[in-house]
Amino acid sequence: MSIQNQTEDLGVLRFITAGSVDDGKSTLIGRLLYDSKAVLSDQLSALSRAKNKRTLGDEIDLSLLTDGLEAEREQGITIDVAYRYFQTVRRKFIIADTPGHEQYTRNMVTGASTADAAIILIDPTRVTTVDGKTELLAQTKRHSAIVKLLGLQHVIVAINKMDLIDYSEQRFDEIRDAYVELAAHLKLADVRFVPVSALKGDNVVQASERMPWYAGEPLLQLLEALPVRRAQHALRFPVQWVARQDGHQADDFRGYMGRVESGEVSVGDTIVVLPANREATVAEIVAPVTGGTASVDRAFAGQCVTLRLSEDVDVSRGDTFVAPGDAPQPARKLDADLCWFDEEPLSMQRKYLLKQTSNTVFARVSAVREVFDVKTLLQASDRQSLSMNDIGAVSLTLQKPVVADVYETQPATGAFVLIDEATNHTVAAGMIRAFSA
Structure with a gap:
C-alpha cells in the first residue's frame, strides 16, 4: 500500500x-x-x-x-x-x-x-x-x-x-x-x-x-x-434562518438556511419538516463558494447551505428537516446526563433555557436521579441538586416539544446546553439518554 x-x-x-x-x-x-x-x-x-x-x-x-x-x-x-x-x-x-x-x-x-x-x-x-x-x-x-x-x-x-x-x-x-x-x-x-x-x-x-x-x-x-469510525447518521438539518426576498418580485425566493448536522441531502430528495410532519421536495441547494454562492447537487454533514423547497410549506427557525422513515417524535420530557458548570447550584424551582440545535425553549429539572461522586466512583441517589463540576443524571420537562435524538445515536441533535435566564450564563451541558412518557 x-x-x-x-x-x-x-x-x-x-x-x-x-x-x-x-x-x-x-x-x-x-x-x-x-x-x-x-x-x-x-x-x-x-x-x-x-x-x-x-x-x-x-x-x-x-x-x-x-x-x-x-x-x-x-x-x-x-x-x-x-x-x-x-x-x-x-x-x-x-x-x-x-x-x-x-x-x-x-x-x-x-x-x-x-x-x-x-x-x-x-x-x-x-x-x-x-x-x-x-x-x-x-x-x-x-x-x-x-x-x-x-x-x-x-x-x-x-x-x-x-x-x-x-x-x-x-x-x-x-x-x-x-x-x-x-x-x-x-x-x-x-x-x-x-x-x-x-x-x-x-x-x-x-x-x-x-x-x-x-x-x-x-x-x-x-x-x-488509531482507527476512527465515522458513523453514518440520517439527515438532520435544523433551520437557523428563513431567507425571503420581496414577495412582490417575480423571483419570490424563500430559502431555509442552516447547517447539515448529520447525513446528506440532494436536489430532488423528499424531506419531512418537523414538528409539523409535512413532506416536501428539495428544489435547490445553495452553498457558499469563493466570491459568492452557487447551486450544488448535494450537501453533506458540516456544510452550511440554503435549501429551497418545491412546495409552499410553513417553516420557521427551530424546525428540522429529516429523512422520511427516520423522523424522531418531538418530545417534552427528557432523561439526560448533565455536567454542571455554574457556581450557583442547580435548582428545581427555577426555569432554565434549553438550547438544542436552533431551538431555545424553557425547561425545568423535574428530578435529579443520580449524582456521580468522583472520589468514591459511586452514584448518589439521595441528592436533589448539582454543584459546580458535578456530573448527574436528571429528568427535564420542556415548555414545548423539541425534535431531538438520543446522544449515542445522533450526537448533533442529542446534545444541549442549559442557560440561566437571569444571568445568561451557560450553566450546564447535557446529553440526552432517553425520552420520558
Whole structure:
C-alpha cells in the first residue's frame, strides 16, 4: 500500500489532552509538535525569547506553543481550549489542549465534544498510595467520566514525568492498574497506556532508551494507528434562518438556511419538516463558494447551505428537516446526563433555557436521579441538586416539544446546553439518554 493510500485510509484524528493542573498537557503537545517538525523557525525563535518561559537560557518552554493567552503564560496554567493542527506522512491531526483546572472543566467539555480520542495525562508524583491502594486525582476521574459520557472512541493514558520517578516500571504498573480499575467502572472500551516524559521527549515521538521495559509504541505511533469510525447518521438539518426576498418580485425566493448536522441531502430528495410532519421536495441547494454562492447537487454533514423547497410549506427557525422513515417524535420530557458548570447550584424551582440545535425553549429539572461522586466512583441517589463540576443524571420537562435524538445515536441533535435566564450564563451541558412518557 502506498503512503498516499495510507493517508487516505487513516483520515483526520481529532484528540484532546486532559488531566489535572500541572500534569504536563501543554508541554506534551509542544513536544509532539516540536519533535514531529511541525513548528516554524520563527515560532521557535519567539519562544526562546518569551518573557514568561519557565526554562533556563535558550532552552525552549514547549508549553508556550499552546498556551496563547497572556493570562495562561503568566499563571502557568491552561485556561481556554487551544487548537493546533499538524500532520505526519500517515495522518492529519487536530489537537485540543484543554484546561486541567477544576474551574475550567466546562472548557474541557467543549474541546472533547468533537474529539475521537483523549490523552489522559497523569503526574505520578501526585498520585498517592495508602495502605497499598493507589489513589488517582479527582480531576483525572472527572475527566475520564466526561470522556465516557461524550462517547469518545479511544483513551490513551500517558503517565508523564517519568524522569521524576527514575523511569520506574513498578510505579508505572501501580498507576496503570489503578486506572484499569477506573476504566472498568466507567466502562471505557479502548484504553491504552504509555509511559512518557514530555519534558525530555521520552516515548513521545521516539522510543525511549531509558525505559527498555516498555515494549509498546511511542505516543505518536499510537495516535497514527488509531482507527476512527465515522458513523453514518440520517439527515438532520435544523433551520437557523428563513431567507425571503420581496414577495412582490417575480423571483419570490424563500430559502431555509442552516447547517447539515448529520447525513446528506440532494436536489430532488423528499424531506419531512418537523414538528409539523409535512413532506416536501428539495428544489435547490445553495452553498457558499469563493466570491459568492452557487447551486450544488448535494450537501453533506458540516456544510452550511440554503435549501429551497418545491412546495409552499410553513417553516420557521427551530424546525428540522429529516429523512422520511427516520423522523424522531418531538418530545417534552427528557432523561439526560448533565455536567454542571455554574457556581450557583442547580435548582428545581427555577426555569432554565434549553438550547438544542436552533431551538431555545424553557425547561425545568423535574428530578435529579443520580449524582456521580468522583472520589468514591459511586452514584448518589439521595441528592436533589448539582454543584459546580458535578456530573448527574436528571429528568427535564420542556415548555414545548423539541425534535431531538438520543446522544449515542445522533450526537448533533442529542446534545444541549442549559442557560440561566437571569444571568445568561451557560450553566450546564447535557446529553440526552432517553425520552420520558
